[in-house]
Amino acid sequence: MDFQSCVNIKKEWDIVGARQLGRDISKKIGFGTVDQARIATAISELARNIYLYAGTGKVCFEVIENLNEKGLRIIAIDEGPGIRDVTQVMEDGFSTSGGLGAGLPGVKRLMDEFDVISKYGEGTEVNVVKWLR
Amino acid sequence: MDFQSCVNIKKEWDIVGARQLGRDISKKIGFGTVDQARIATAISELARNIYLYAGTGKVCFEVIENLNEKGLRIIAIDEGPGIRDVTQVMEDGFSTSGGLGAGLPGVKRLMDEFDVISKYGEGTEVNVVKWLR
Amino acid sequence: MSTLKLDLESYKDLLKQYIESQDEQALYRAEQFSKHSIQQNISPDVIIDVHIQALMELYPNLPENVNNSMNFLLETMISYGLAYQEYQALREKQLELQSEISVAANMQQTLLSTTKPEMDGVDIGAISTPAKQMNGDYYHFVKDGEGSLGIAVADVIGKGVPAALCMSMIKYSMDSFPDNRMDPKLILEGMNRVVERNVDPSMFVTMFYGLYDTDTNDFNYSSAGHEPGFYYSAEEDTFYDIEAEGLVLGVDRSVTYTQYTQHMNPGDMVILLTDGVTECRTGDRFIEREEISDVIAQYKHLPAQDITEQVYHHFERLQDFQLRDDFTMIILRRNV
């Protein structure tokens, strides 16, 4: 909880940086190859959202532990325009990107826990967790 | 047109035999690996339909040629109960097998040409073609 | 967890069997394996992962390049796995919607059911089949106490759920007219106001209303832009178009309709239909109206109901069993 590493997202190249850091941490925690790839894909999605819709923001990583589990928390924060209708954005298959595994519903599927707080006009925070099994 | 090789379908093992013969012929004609695999999958489907619903029947292969194309024709014939409602059987995703790439719609997708003639109570003939590209 | 492990084991065995013998049986089993996996909702990226693990266990000393290449493939497949899961969710939604619509279609059938009246002096046949699950065509018989028979036929422009909803409006509005004899032009004028008030301007309804008087044997009718029917003269053994001018319902609140009269001699027939009959397609051409009257002529010795059914089967077959529009046909024949 006390240690967070963040990657600032300003240009497309930063998406790769965020993926790299996320993958390194996942590997260290002990995630297998598929999970590493899933986490990297989720990071791509979150970071690209920031890059495309908010302009700038950051993606932060945190190793978390509870009694019998270890996991990775990823927090994507921006101060962009926010999401007007979260219910709609979370709907399957009809997102702006034309669906097909993209967007926030995809991130939700890739991870174990998912939460999004968006204030229209103030920004968005997406908070996701993947547990090590 | 004058040469046909057939495999009789009586037991599950014959499905493998039909696939083998179909694959050998496809390879000889010059189909690539993916197409060979697709043809084998179509044969499985046709032969399994005979095995499951008609009891016995046969799967025949024919190398066909027209002016500028070469291809493989597969004919699956049985004298089973026939299909009561072809329109319904050809509908996607809601076949008896629960959809998901199975059944005759799958065969139609795997091949280039597809035709089915079924007389309720008299039997079914499925006639499909894959062209070499 | 344990079933996945089991699957990895069987995948490994099959893979090993294939690599060693390259026989078709292993490939057939592989196909069965993947079908089974699909039924278990296992996404394709998981299959790649199982493959990688099996390969590494079977050949621990493969070149590093190969391992790396497989990881790259796995990365590529993650998005496919996502798309796969998304589709599965969609499929469930689709099934739900589908069953909702089939419930609605049943309801509609109950709603639109009209009793074909038994009357001395006339023989009546009627058929109405929707192209999709729900019907956007409507027909209805009204028999008053004074020996006259009203026949309504309507077609909503459009198909499916919206057309069906609009259709139910036509039905209830028709039900609310008093049951006693009313002139076709007045009924269409009343319906025009209902449609104009309740339906948005993008939706049109065509309607035909005919009133057959068993005393005078006159068939009085008006049409609101509806597909013309046929009049069959038994004496001349000839079919004529039933032409009638009139704007479709719902366009102009104050429109009035002209009423026409056709006297019916014994053996004469009135054939009413919707454009689902006349706009049958075979291949890429529409049929001619004459083809319909030819088919009717072919069966004209039969009872009216049988004629409608024979005509329907004829055009159903002609269209490869896929109706492109709702199909409705009504035949009224004055008995000889």
Place this chain on the structure above:
Amino acid sequence: MSTLKLDLESYKDLLKQYIESQDEQALYRAEQFSKHSIQQNISPDVIIDVHIQALMELYPNLPENVNNSMNFLLETMISYGLAYQEYQALREKQLELQSEISVAANMQQTLLSTTKPEMDGVDIGAISTPAKQMNGDYYHFVKDGEGSLGIAVADVIGKGVPAALCMSMIKYSMDSFPDNRMDPKLILEGMNRVVERNVDPSMFVTMFYGLYDTDTNDFNYSSAGHEPGFYYSAEEDTFYDIEAEGLVLGVDRSVTYTQYTQHMNPGDMVILLTDGVTECRTGDRFIEREEISDVIAQYKHLPAQDITEQVYHHFERLQDFQLRDDFTMIILRRNV
């Protein structure tokens, strides 16, 4: 053909880059590549094939085992490719159906629209929000020339398309009643016959009809199994349930309804609702009826329309913005 070749080239380049450097950038590009492929409707078995070809071109001398293993994987993926294509076809159907239903929902909104009457002596508020696209709740105001106001509220058991279709029946049948003052019990008895005749027995409709007389300030009402509303007495500052016995519509053709009368004093309110209000859920418990009257009490200083909206927003939020049932609330207040 040429675009596929181009793709093979770029896949090969990316694969090579990754194998040589194992850097994240190549993996990111691989992800982009696969997203792009998904958009182009390229199925996963084709990706495996491209992978095999790229691998063979890059490393022509890989062990035979590896090649065989890849062919085995390809075989396994064929069924996934089929499932993928099937899903894509389903998705198109789904989009079509979805747009059909949204057209129907718009139509329904036009159909069900009722004008909230402006009357001296009373303040009226009404809100009705469907849980899905189409509304299975119905409300309607009827104002006659003699200073009385009729309020109908109905709820079809069931949601979605079938409920909406049934709802439109209620609407048209209500429209066909004469506009002059009619007793609530007679209206419910008439509606009961309509529903019994037209709707299949598995579908139920609950309905409440109230008639407010501005001369006597009496509120006369009858209920057909409908969710009880509230009566608010201003003098006592207390909410009471509006209890009324009566069978749901459509079960028994010959049922009769009891009519009740409640005299309204200045400031008193009648609150009518459907069970979508009372059966709100938070977490895994249903709310108590008292929670509704508490929220109404909280906003009772506001105009009736504002109260309905505030109550709606309260329970919308409480349910995480996902209504489980259609939500309808009407408030009628006698002015002070």
